[in-house]
Each structure stands twice: as structure tokens, then as C-alpha cells.
Amino acid sequence: MKNATSLAKIDGIDKKILRFLMEDARKPVLEIARSIGISGAAIHQRLRKLEASGLLSGSKFIVNPKSLGYTTMAYIGIYLDKAMSNPMAVKQLEKIPEVLECHYTTGNWSILIKVLCRDNEHLMQVLNKEIQAIEGVSRTETFISLAQQIDRQISI
Amino acid sequence: MKNATSLAKIDGIDKKILRFLMEDARKPVLEIARSIGISGAAIHQRLRKLEASGLLSGSKFIVNPKSLGYTTMAYIGIYLDKAMSNPMAVKQLEKIPEVLECHYTTGNWSILIKVLCRDNEHLMQVLNKEIQAIEGVSRTETFISLAQQIDRQISI
């Protein structure tokens, strides 16, 4: 089995296919086939290969959080006590649904997380009642995202 | 036309459909139909409604950056000169493909960006030759993500 971290060799046709599907995962394979001038079966086989190589790690429907009343996004830097191990903290953070990302970072903090809340009050509750309540969390620094102006994937 | 920021009313069936598709955008509608016990046509119509309401903002194939040799992710806080407007800086940042996200944040920085690079050397080049070169960028603070331990969408 191929290691997921091994480099995939992709050619120009693979790139074209990926560019279409990164924009719209449900775009029919045959439509892509017509656009780039090869057969649908060829695309299908290339996709199977890309998937097997670990380059394609799935597809997702994107939901607009604003439509669900979630309008406040924030990054929170977390300082951990020396005694608190990172994996233990992550385990607790996983239980908080508002936490969308969690990074183990260099620099001031031990952990940087991204949270999505309905409003500032909701964010305050998550901070005070959920995150600060985690054993080993000593201090946090919050940065509210007033606007997300770029959001994209790696360009290929 | 409905405003994208208006709250969508979704029921339990909508939620079930969304949970399936947020995991795998290419999951066949009829398969979902069988799982939750309604007809395929009903799901099709609900999806059209959700799309029209702005709740569904598309679908994406997820590519694994490691397979392309991109192993270094970092967050960079950017201080802007007073004279430099945020939109002008964002316009420059958009031209840098390594910049995946850009947030206008409260707190110390004017801007917080997420970048994805092949390695530390590549990151250094992006920092020194691309980001620091932008007119109005006075100082940056870089936080390398040693590991991304959580990565998910809003839970519904």
C-alpha cells in the first residue's frame, strides 16, 4: 500500500481533472471528459489512481454557516500548563463542536484553534464554559475574524 | 431572491441529508434515500431548495497537500501601516497562491493568514519575497502548524 505522504506524480491531464473537481465535486465525469477531450472511462481510471495514491482524500458539500445563524468566527491561541499534554487537550477540544480546527503550533501558544459561533455571546460561553474549563488551559488569546477575505485550497 | 444571510429553516430530514453529503459529496442521492427511508425525488427537491436558500454553497474535492509535497502549514499575523488599507493588502495577498486563507481580525494584527508551503525554506521565501514585499506590511509573526489535529465543518 502506498504511503499517503509519498509524492504523487500527476500530469497535466490529472491537474485539469482536479481543477474541475476541486471547484465542484459533483461535476459529471463525462462533462469533464468533453471539456478536456478524453474519454469518460479514462477520467474514471485516473480518479481511481489518484484516490489510491492518497492524493484525493474525499469530497465535501460546503454549507454556508451564515444560513444557520453562525456569524462569529474566531481564532484562539491557547497556553497550556507544562503538565498538560497536547494530545489530552486535543481530546477535550474534539468534544466541543464549535471547534473546527486545532493546530499544534510553534510560538507563543501550545495550540491554535478556530471556532465558529452564532454570535459574540455564544463565543463568550464557549470560551468561558468550555475551553477555559479544560484542565491544563492556563490562558487564551482570542482574535475575532471580522471578515474572511480569502478561502481556497492549494492551487495545482 | 433570498438573501444568503437569512436563516434557513431545515428539518431533521434536511439535516440527515446534509450530514451524508458533508462527508462525501458524491454519495448517490438514491443511496441516501434508502438510508433515511424517503424517495430519491424528495431528496432531489430538498437539495434544490437548500441550494436556492444559499445554505449549500457548493462542493469540493479535497486534495491531500502532502501528496503534492506541501508539508509546511503556518499562520502569519500581519501588521499593516496605518496608511495601508486592508482591501489593498488583501488584493496583493490573493496573488500569492500559497495563501489559503485571509482574515481581517481584531487584536494585535490587522490580518491573519494561513499559508501552505512545501517546506520551511519555501515558507521563508514566501515570507521574505512575497509577503514582506507588499507595500504597507510592517511586521509579521509566524506560527508554524506542527500538526493539524482537528479539521471539520460546522456540525448540524
Place this chain on the structure above:
DNA sequence: CTTGAAACGAGTGCAAC
């Protein structure tokens, strides 16, 4: 690695409830 054909299954629109 690519193609074309064939079989299967899914997407879509519509009429009816």
C-alpha cells in the same frame, strides 16, 4: 494508458396524491 461499447444505476421532471 487509452478507447468504445454495454450494462447498470442514478438524476431529473412530471403528473397525481
Place this chain on the structure above:
DNA sequence: GTTGCACTCGTTTCAAG
């Protein structure tokens, strides 16, 4: 708002170039 049907179209496999 849901259903069943019918038709169209896409997906997938396979043998062969």
C-alpha cells in the same frame, strides 16, 4: 411536500488497441 414512474444521462467495467 411526497411519491412512483419514465426517460435521460452518467458511471463503471471489460475487452481490446
